[in-house]
Amino acid sequence: xxxxxxxxFELKYESFNISVSKQDSIFIYRRKTALEFxxxxxxxxxxxILINPVxxxxxxxxxxxxxxxxxxxPLLLEPKTTKKIYIKFPIEFGVFLTNxxxxxEIIDIFTLSKNKFTLYGDLKDGIICKYYKSDVFxxxxxxxxxxxxxxELDVSNxxxxxxxxxxxxxxxFGMRIYYNNDRVFIKASMLILNEGAAEVDFxxxxxxxxxxxxxxLYLLKMMSMTKTSFxxxxxx
Amino acid sequence: xxxxxxxxxxxxxxxxxxxxxxxxxxxxxxxxxxxxVKRNLKDKLDKFHLNILxxxxxxxxxxxxxxxxxxxxxINLSGIMVxxxxxxxxxxxxxxxxxxxxxxxxxxxxxxxxxIGEQVSIDNVFGTIEDITFLSxxxxxxxxxxxxxxxxxxxxxxxxxxxxNKVRRFEFIVGIKYSNDTQKAINIIKETIDNHPMxxxxxxxxxxxxxxxxxxVNILAQVWxxxxxxxxxxxxxxxxxxxxxxxAGIDLPAPIRMS
Numbered sequence: 001x002x003x004x005x006x007x008x009f010e011l012k013y014e015s016f017n018i019s020v021s022k023q024d025s026i027f028i029y030r031r032k033t034a035l036e037f038x039x040x041x042x043x044x045x046x047x048x049i050l051i052n053p054v055x056x057x058x059x060x061x062x063x064x065x066x067x068x069x070x071x072x073x074p075l076l077l078e079p080k081t082t083k084k085i086y087i088k089f090p091i092e093f094g095v096f097l098t099n100x101x102x103x104x105e106i107i108d109i110f111t112l113s114k115n116k117f118t119l120y121g122d123l124k125d126g127i128i129c130k131y132y133k134s135d136v137f138x139x140x141x142x143x144x145x146x147x148x149x150x151x152e153l154d155v156s157n158x159x160x161x162x163x164x165x166x167x168x169x170x171x172x173f174g175m176r177i178y179y180n181n182d183r184v185f186i187k188a189s190m191l192i193l194n195e196g197a198a199e200v201d202f203x204x205x206x207x208x209x210x211x212x213x214x215x216x217l218y219l220l221k222m223m224s225m226t227k228t229s230f231x232x233x234x235x236x
Numbered sequence: 237x238x239x240x241x242x243x244x245x246x247x248x249x250x251x252x253x254x255x256x257x258x259x260x261x262x263x264x265x266x267x268x269x270x271x272x273v274k275r276n277l278k279d280k281l282d283k284f285h286l287n288i289l290x291x292x293x294x295x296x297x298x299x300x301x302x303x304x305x306x307x308x309x310x311i312n313l314s315g316i317m318v319x320x321x322x323x324x325x326x327x328x329x330x331x332x333x334x335x336x337x338x339x340x341x342x343x344x345x346x347x348x349x350x351x352i353g354e355q356v357s358i359d360n361v362f363g364t365i366e367d368i369t370f371l372s373x374x375x376x377x378x379x380x381x382x383x384x385x386x387x388x389x390x391x392x393x394x395x396x397x398x399x400x401n402k403v404r405r406f407e408f409i410v411g412i413k414y415s416n417d418t419q420k421a422i423n424i425i426k427e428t429i430d431n432h433p434m435x436x437x438x439x440x441x442x443x444x445x446x447x448x449x450x451x452x453v454n455i456l457a458q459v460w461x462x463x464x465x466x467x468x469x470x471x472x473x474x475x476x477x478x479x480x481x482x483x484a485g486i487d488l489p490a491p492i493r494m495s
Contacts, residue, residue, distance in 0.1 A: 115433035
């Protein structure tokens with residue numbers, strides 16, 4: 001499912017179809033899900049396509065740079081501890097045209113997961129986040145990579161108090177996504193600063209065994225932006 | 237030589253030409269500087285602050301230029317100051333409204349109840365702020381009309397800024413028949429709101445029985461959406477709720493009312 005495809009191909013799944021066919025000298029890209037049908041004409045000599053998971057912040061419309069994972073069951077963390085947990089995040093498929101490696105072009109983004117948004121913080125200064133609910137797991141859970149990926153999150157409570165975590169918010173910039181055909185994986189950490197604030201960032205790790213690093217969207221556009229962490233200051 | 241010919245007092249042709257030259261250079265410099273600032277700071281400053289910076293540069297250069305030209309033309313600045321005291325009072329009386337507009341403009345820029353690009357309603361004019369100058373505020377209405385409102389009026393009017401907060405609430409009333417199951421209708425409306433991606437999870441939407449009227453049972457739904465999506469969410473939800481209720485066999489004898 002994820003990976004490189006050359007010229008014409010067809011992927012048929014229960015929940016979506018993707019195909020590239022050739023008509024005369026034009027390639028036709030088609031993608032169909034339950035809610036949407038997309039068709040695009042691609043005028044290239046050879047059509048080289050890459051399909052991989054991208055930052056889940058683009059569908060149905062890019063209105064936020066932040067992803068909130070709300071925990072179905074809040075996590076109570078004792079003082080001065082670090083706990084490794086696993087949570088799930090929604091998958092968005094990025095379909096890239098990779099003919100020119102210096103100028104990779106995104107041609108389609110879609111998801112099979114439920115899209116929802118929420119406000120984090122107050123009405124005036126808060127931020128709108130993409131919203132997803134997840135259980136908390138202590139070992140890597142099973143999940144279908146066409147719907148969900150796994151975030152391995154090290155939660156550190158360096159404070160001297162018990163802290164309850166009910167949500168985690170990630171910045172879209174610097175999200176490093178690794179994948180194979182069985183799972184999609186992100187490694188991140190959350191440093192609790194006090195009972196109502198924490199800093200969340202992605203860990204810069206090398207690709208886990210048998211996994212490939214995704215071609216992300218926002219690394220391409222980062223330019224001078226260097227801050228990849230997000231400080232949650234309106235509660236955990 | 238003609239350049240040394242005296243035109244009046246001790247001012248020569250050369251003085252007049254150099255004053256004109258200074259003026260042209262200043263105008264060109266202010267345009268170039270303005271373009272440079274726009275080009276280099278457009279990613280770092282928002283439109284509102286960029287606009288203020290540009291105006292300050294333009295007016296500042298013109299102010300400095302005028303003073304240098306006046307002294308080149310042999311006009312005594314201290315004399316102007318004294319005369320300015322008298323004429324200033326006269327001009328101030330004659331241009332009270334203009335001064336009021338300028339002062340209001342400065343306060344609008346400092347207080348920032350509105351910014352360029354925001355959707356507002358000022359003195360019953362609804363539209364998007366196109367520009368805030370020292371004298372007036374320009375609004376482009378939804379119909380595409382250009383409306384110029386003097387800053388004094390903007391400052392003393394009630395201003396509704398629809399983009400001040402990140403999110404905005406809308407509500408609508410759905411009237412159903414007495415014979416329909418009200419709880420079922422409420423559940424369907426809640427589910428439809430939940431299924432809409434842009435209807436925010438937090439602040440949470442509310443759906444409640446609002447009124448038991450003479451002919452209908454009225455259900456009030458209150459939903460929050462992001463500023464940029466608010467209008468679209470409202471339109472889509474009304475349509476989806478109507479279809480969902482009708483699909484479930486719930487009649488809508490009264491039109492859905494929005495606010």
